[in-house]
Amino acid sequence: MWSLRFISAQALVSQPRVARQSLEGVAHNLYPLLFKASYLLEQAEVIRVLLECWPLEECRLGALLGPSADHPDDLRDRACRACLEACVRGLADHVLRDGGRRRLRVADLTGVRDVQVQRCPCGRALGRWGRTELLARTCCELQAEPRGARHPIEVLTDLFVTEGNFEVVVRALGPPRPAPLRVHCLSFRADSLGPSQLLHVLRLAGPGELRRLDVVHNVRLHAGHVQQLLAQVGFPRLISLTLPAKAFDVPPACTLAPSGEDPFLTSIAWELSQMTQLTELSVAFSTLTGKIQTLLGPLRTPLRVLDLAHCSLNHADMAFLANSTHAAHLEVLDLSGHSLVSLFPSTFFRLLGRAAQTLRVLTLEECSIEDGHVSTLILALSPCRELRELRFLGNPLSARALRRLFVALGELPKLQCVEFPVPKDCFPEGAAYPQDELAMSKFDQQKYDMIAEDLRAVLLRAGRDDIQVSTPLFGSFDPDIQETSNELGTFLLQAFKTALENFSRALKQIE
Template sequence: MWSLRFISAEALVSRPRVAQQSLDGVACNIYPLLFKASYLLEQAEVIRVLLEHWPLEEFRLGALLRPNADHPGDLRDRACRACLEACVRGLADHALRSGARRRLEVADLTGIRDVQVQGCPCGKALGRWGRTELLARTCCELQALPRAARRPVEVLADIFVTGGNFEVVVRALGPASPGPLRVRCLSLRADSLRPGQLLRVLRLAGPSELRRLEVVHNVRLHAGHVRELLAQVGFPRLVALTLPAKALDAPPAGSPAARGEAAPLTCIARELSHMTQLTELSVAFSTLTGKVQKLLGPLKTPLRVLDLANCSLNRADMAFLADCAHAAHLEVLDLSGQWALPGGPVSLHVLPAAGPGRAAAEGPDPGGVRHRGPPRGRAGPGPERLPRLRELRFLGNPLSARALRRLFAFPVPKDCYPEGSAYPQDELAMSEFDQQKYDVIAEDLRAVLRRAGREDVRVSTPLSGSFDPDIQETSNELGAFLLQAFRTALENFSKALKQME
């Protein structure tokens, strides 16, 4: 239920001209209420004026849009283009104000959640990439204006850098004497950049303050690059690190990185161990067969989130995951795509059974790595292994109903497909399964969860993937990059054929 204060604020901002004329008589503590009401009604003009005259020392977007006593609605999943553009323009107007009329010191633009369907009246979103370009261009415009020497407004932001906006972001971050707005990056996502470009933008972004770093598609790194990046830049406050495909694979033979004094993976593990706040690590699609202990063993901070999808793990790797110090703290674990190892799918006895935190094996031994086979002749679960696990991803692995009862994941069991079905499956084959048999197994698994007192666990069968706002926003740029890469590969192939002739 809305408070009378919020209803009054909504009535005021619904008449933009009256609201703008009335601001001089509005108490400072009413501004946050007026802002949320303006955001709800998509009154961009009022939002810009509110920010220009903001009377408080801080403006925190996520906190202003979350539920409160006056309005229980959560507006953080509205990345409304009109409202966010008004916020940035209002900040620029405020930064140009002089003397005592300028109070704002910190503007936190983080906290927005990008979702597929927008709840704002216009329905038009401004994604993370667009927000980055808007803020960067605004900073560049302000840098070109003459101004008196005064402390800039610090803007906390989640930055998304690609080849398409790299130059403007570098200009915005680059000057030694910042303009009226000084950007501080709390998280950074990098896509479609060369290694040198990545290193440059990271140095400018203030790595000492960076909390989350995602280096994803079309950033072609190998273990030598990652070693140099971590050693040269350093991320003392980093909480989450995502590396692109093959980023931990060995450098090409004969390259300077391959001739280093120590193995790149050992150096990377050492640098990761210096990150005392690191709790989330994603290294999917790197070949780590038999190397998981070398990578994760030196870490001094227990991981909560670990993504090892398609890393070609072996049984020694799985045994380490079951017995290492991280096991007691893991909340999200991704072991997708491990079915194609020699000898068949990875042994599942080290994974949780009969609910989060259970495994049919001996007790954990954080101090060592010992591979133990599952106890024979015992059907019940063993001691706790992963007590905090709430999400286990095991996609792309052909599992039987028996294995699913132990994992509590929920892909379509291989029992439901025709005998002899090949893996991996194409999209058509995935849809051709015995629905009746699937429903019986699904209900059986739900019953297991109920008996375990874990009805809070949600299981699903994502056959078609999920919405990725970042990919959707930069799909054209990503597609162009892939086409260019394909063209280059064809040209190299053609040259090789001519040389053979």
């Protein structure tokens, strides 16, 4: 139910010319209401004027767009291009405004969620990479305006830096003199950067304030780079850390000690232990066989989020996880790529038992879970009464086994989302697992539809129509990858070209 105040605000901003003329007579505490009404109606012109004249000391986007007593709807999943561009332009207008008091000191541009389907009228999104480039270019434009630096605004933001916007971000973060908009980075995502570029831009981004660091995909780091990054830059307030594939590989020119001890891993673990707020760690696709205790043992705070997908864990690793202090605090756990039920049944059972009181999201993709393992899996999941999301794509399960599993899943009271594999009944007999993308797409769609409908009926009979079930063949929607897909394609082509050149050079040396 909308309040009369919000309905009145909506009526005012629906007429931009009248709204602009009326702002001087509007009480300061009504500006947030006018902002949300303008965002809802996509009145970019009004949003820009509101920010230019903003009479309050703070402007926090997440709070302005979130549910309120006047308007309970949540608009934070609207990354509307027109509205967000108007916000940044409005901040620029504010610092350059002649006359009048300029009270705005902090502009928090975080809190917007990137989703697959935009609900804003225009349907055009401005993703995190686009928001980063827009803010960076605006900062660079304002650096030539010394009058704006007398009344600077601290801008809190989430940066997404790739090769494509690296130069402009560096210029925005490291101006030669005080700037009108001073960027403070709360979360940082890096893709398609070299190690030296990453180190350089992170030093400029203010690592002392950074809460989340995601280094993903085409940032080729080895253990030496990671150790250097953590030791030289330092992230005292970091809560979440994601490292790319093979980030713990020993540097090419380095040899391990005769004892087999990995000095890089030991040093990395010590640096992580100095991050007293670190509770989320993702190190997927790194070979960590026998190294989990060395890596996680020194941590001072229990982890709530842990991604160890495809890390080649062994019995010792699983035993440490099951008995560690982390197990009793885990909320999100990804152990994809490990034959958990067949190789580590007892430790896997113990791990889920200890995590049962807190575990909300569990991912077990490509874990070689077969029909004969379903009874064990059901027993392991049964204590997990807090579980909300379960993903187990890529496992060779039949429709009959899935039906048994879905009966048990219907008894988990808080479960909301299940991602299940295409039943093996839908593939040609003898199909190999794990499957590549080509094989994954070649299945009997009609048979799958019938089985999926039957599985939904199992949940309906249990009174669980609230559980959403799906089979995303190529993974869940990732707005960051979608936004930079062209740049990623260019990067892959360049990498392929480099590999061919190296191969050609090696052949010539042999000759």
